[in-house]
Amino acid sequence: MKTCVLAAAAALAACAAVAAEAPADGIDPCVDFYAYVNRAWLDQTELPPDRARIGSFDSLRVANAQLLERALGEAAARPDAEPTPGRRLVATDFAAGSDEKAIEARGLAALKPLLDRIDALGSADELPPLLAALARAQVAAPLAVFVSPDAKDKRRYALYLRQSGLGLPDRDDYVDDNEHARRIRDAYRVYAQRLLALAGAPADETTVDTLFGFEKKLAAASLARAQQRDPVAVYNPHDVHTLGAFAAGFDWAAWLRAYAGRDDLRLIVGETGFVRAFAKLTAEPPAVWRSYLRVRLLDAYARRLPKPFDAAAFAYHDAAIRGLRQPLPRAERIVQAIGATAVAEGLGEIYVARAFSPKAQQRASQLVADVTAAMRQHIEQLDWMGAPTKQRALAKLAAIAPKIGAPATWRRYDGLVFRRDDFAGNALRAAEWQTADRLAELDKPVDRTRWNTSPYIVNAYAGTLNDIVFPAGILQPPFFDADADDATNYGAIGTVIGHEITHHFDDRGRQFDADGNLADWWTEPDAAAYKARVDRVVALYEGYEPVPGQRINGRLTLGENVSDLSGVQIAYDALQAAIGRDPAAGATINGRTAAQRFFVAYATLWRGKQRVEALVNQLRTDPHSPAPYRVLAPLSNNAAFAAAFSCKPGSPMAAAQPVTVW
Numbered sequence: 001m002k003t004c005v006l007a008a009a010a011a012l013a014a015c016a017a018v019a020a021e022a023p024a025d026g027i028d029p030c031v032d033f034y035a036y037v038n039r040a041w042l043d044q045t046e047l048p049p050d051r052a053r054i055g056s057f058d059s060l061r062v063a064n065a066q067l068l069e070r071a072l073g074e075a076a077a078r079p080d081a082e083p084t085p086g087r088r089l090v091a092t093d094f095a096a097g098s099d100e101k102a103i104e105a106r107g108l109a110a111l112k113p114l115l116d117r118i119d120a121l122g123s124a125d126e127l128p129p130l131l132a133a134l135a136r137a138q139v140a141a142p143l144a145v146f147v148s149p150d151a152k153d154k155r156r157y158a159l160y161l162r163q164s165g166l167g168l169p170d171r172d173d174y175v176d177d178n179e180h181a182r183r184i185r186d187a188y189r190v191y192a193q194r195l196l197a198l199a200g201a202p203a204d205e206t207t208v209d210t211l212f213g214f215e216k217k218l219a220a221a222s223l224a225r226a227q228q229r230d231p232v233a234v235y236n237p238h239d240v241h242t243l244g245a246f247a248a249g250f251d252w253a254a255w256l257r258a259y260a261g262r263d264d265l266r267l268i269v270g271e272t273g274f275v276r277a278f279a280k281l282t283a284e285p286p287a288v289w290r291s292y293l294r295v296r297l298l299d300a301y302a303r304r305l306p307k308p309f310d311a312a313a314f315a316y317h318d319a320a321i322r323g324l325r326q327p328l329p330r331a332e333r334i335v336q337a338i339g340a341t342a343v344a345e346g347l348g349e350i351y352v353a354r355a356f357s358p359k360a361q362q363r364a365s366q367l368v369a370d371v372t373a374a375m376r377q378h379i380e381q382l383d384w385m386g387a388p389t390k391q392r393a394l395a396k397l398a399a400i401a402p403k404i405g406a407p408a409t410w411r412r413y414d415g416l417v418f419r420r421d422d423f424a425g426n427a428l429r430a431a432e433w434q435t436a437d438r439l440a441e442l443d444k445p446v447d448r449t450r451w452n453t454s455p456y457i458v459n460a461y462a463g464t465l466n467d468i469v470f471p472a473g474i475l476q477p478p479f480f481d482a483d484a485d486d487a488t489n490y491g492a493i494g495t496v497i498g499h500e501i502t503h504h505f506d507d508r509g510r511q512f513d514a515d516g517n518l519a520d521w522w523t524e525p526d527a528a529a530y531k532a533r534v535d536r537v538v539a540l541y542e543g544y545e546p547v548p549g550q551r552i553n554g555r556l557t558l559g560e561n562v563s564d565l566s567g568v569q570i571a572y573d574a575l576q577a578a579i580g581r582d583p584a585a586g587a588t589i590n591g592r593t594a595a596q597r598f599f600v601a602y603a604t605l606w607r608g609k610q611r612v613e614a615l616v617n618q619l620r621t622d623p624h625s626p627a628p629y630r631v632l633a634p635l636s637n638n639a640a641f642a643a644a645f646s647c648k649p650g651s652p653m654a655a656a657q658p659v660t661v662w
């Protein structure tokens with residue numbers, strides 16, 4: 001039995017691989033492998049009232065948060081003694097979040113300048129500078145505005161405008177006639193009314209009706225989530241003049257000057273219908289805009305405001321949408337709040353100093369190299385792809401840049417000031433600082449070494465620069481254990497690596513080239529063959545109905561599903577390469593072959609319990625399929641799995657005609 005390195009509260013998660021070695025009796029692995037591996041854990045585990053979900057990911061998240069809470073609890077006593085700007089900022093912010101008396105005493109003071117400007121809005125002409133000020137505070141009202149590498153030229157940055165600004169989780173929630181949608185609509189109206197009343201603004205029924213009607217118009221103009229995944233459809237370059245002609249009714253030049261201090265920027269519009277509708281909606285009465293902007297601003301900062309605001313945000317976002325019965329412990333919520341700001345990297349600094357070793361970095365790099373090599377072999381052996389496309393696919397694969405553990409240097413946050421008695425003000429200053437910082441980069445070349453996630457995060461990413469990112473936070477048990485056997489590591493973190501590599505070749509990722517630029521490198525027949533294959537993936541997942549009446553959205557989840565299907569396959573082949581190097585890695589342990597341990601580790605990764613509210617919301621809004629299907633679909637279409645557990649073709653876990661893409 002291996003040693004668990006995490007704190008006692010997280011021991012269950014840390015020892016996941018161990019617990020999984022005793023699957024429940026009486027379940028046939030060829031009928032339901034998810035249950036075969038996880039039934040015992042599911043039976044023994046209760047979902048705590050303050051969680052929407054628990055499982056391998058969530059338990060590690062809790063463990064990482066607890067590590068940070070302890071470190072920050074110590075650092076908050078003397079933030080100035082911390083060695084770097086990032087660590088001083090997060091320590092100060094943790095102190096501010098812990099000082100609930102100061103939060104109550106400050107009230108809405110931090111937001112007052114913006115609230116006053118909203119109160120003073122008297123005509124549509126005054127909207128551009130006001131919306132620019134809110135955008136600088138990173139309040140999407142209703143456009144999300146940000147600087148990012150130009151999708152077609154990743155050497156330079158551009159300013160993006162994307163649809164956002166809805167209070168409900170999805171555009172369809174405004175109109176759908178089902179119990180879930182009705183329930184969260186009611187909860188949202190209560191929430192909006194509460195925020196307005198708490199801020200001393202008009203909050204009568206009519207005001208809320210009008211606000212809701214306004215958001216409904218924004219929702220009607222919004223592109224469906226599955227369509228937002230089309231990178232060509234959401235790439236619409238403009239300058240301020242063409243934008244003015246295209247989306248008339250709003251003074252874009254005035255807005256851009258107020259937002260960026262200049263109006264000569266290249267703009268990339270995502271959802272064109274939404275942006276046009278927004279420009280028209282600026283003609284709505286100022287009173288409607290005032291209510292709408294108040295709610296957007298208060299919602300964005302509610303978690304850092306006095307208790308009644310925080311409680312209202314809990315009742316809506318956590319209880320109504322995700323099914324929580326009670327709030328998370330205060331300290332964990334403070335860490336989450338810090339993690340949502342521009343100084344999140346400071347949490348990563350603390351995390352890496354305490355929980356990441358050069359040995360882990362080295363072993364993880366070997367895993368990435370092995371899984372990449374397996375993907376290379378898969379591409380070379382594809383029978384449906386011609387030589388020219390293969391060559392470009394291989395060049396793209398070779399160009400993928402792995403980012404493992406943590407960035408080489410930490411941000412310095414020059415000019416950003418946090419106060420230990422101003423929790424809301426800290427977040428506002430961080431947002432405005434980040435906006436200015438990113439705008440200052442617009443004329444500089446793209447920095448390809450930058451991390452857009454913090455190293456303490458339990459997740460992995462395929463970035464927009466043809467990179468893959470594995471933060472130190474996920475390079476921990478049960479995902480990765482420098483002392484565990486190869487089959488377990490390749491079945492866990494190896495499949496995560498395979499998943500991220502495949503993202504650059506999923507239905508969306510395949511449209512970007514070796515430099516990460518949106519550019520078509522496919523021959524027509526190869527593109528057609530690819531589409532035919534992924535259509536089968538869509539059909540496979542749309543066959544699943546996790547909640548009665550709610551099927552998986554096959555198009556919304558397609559990229560994740562393709563990445564799951566192929567990720568497991570290439571990680572398995574990478575394991576074979578590792579066994580080739582070190583035959584001992586192929587030994588049978590506790591009666592399980594290496595292949596069996598690989599698949600057990602994979603299924604253990606995805607075990608979880610989730611509240612039905614959170615599950616329904618996930619099915620409507622999340623590009624990831626629910627956890628059990630991330631085991632059932634990929635493994636029932638995997639020949640190596642069928643062989644490892646001797647599943648007969650046609651049994652539930654062994655599709656007669658397996659769906660494969662890569």
Ligand SMILES: [Zn+2]
Nearest residue numbers: 499503560563
């Ligand atoms: Zn993914």
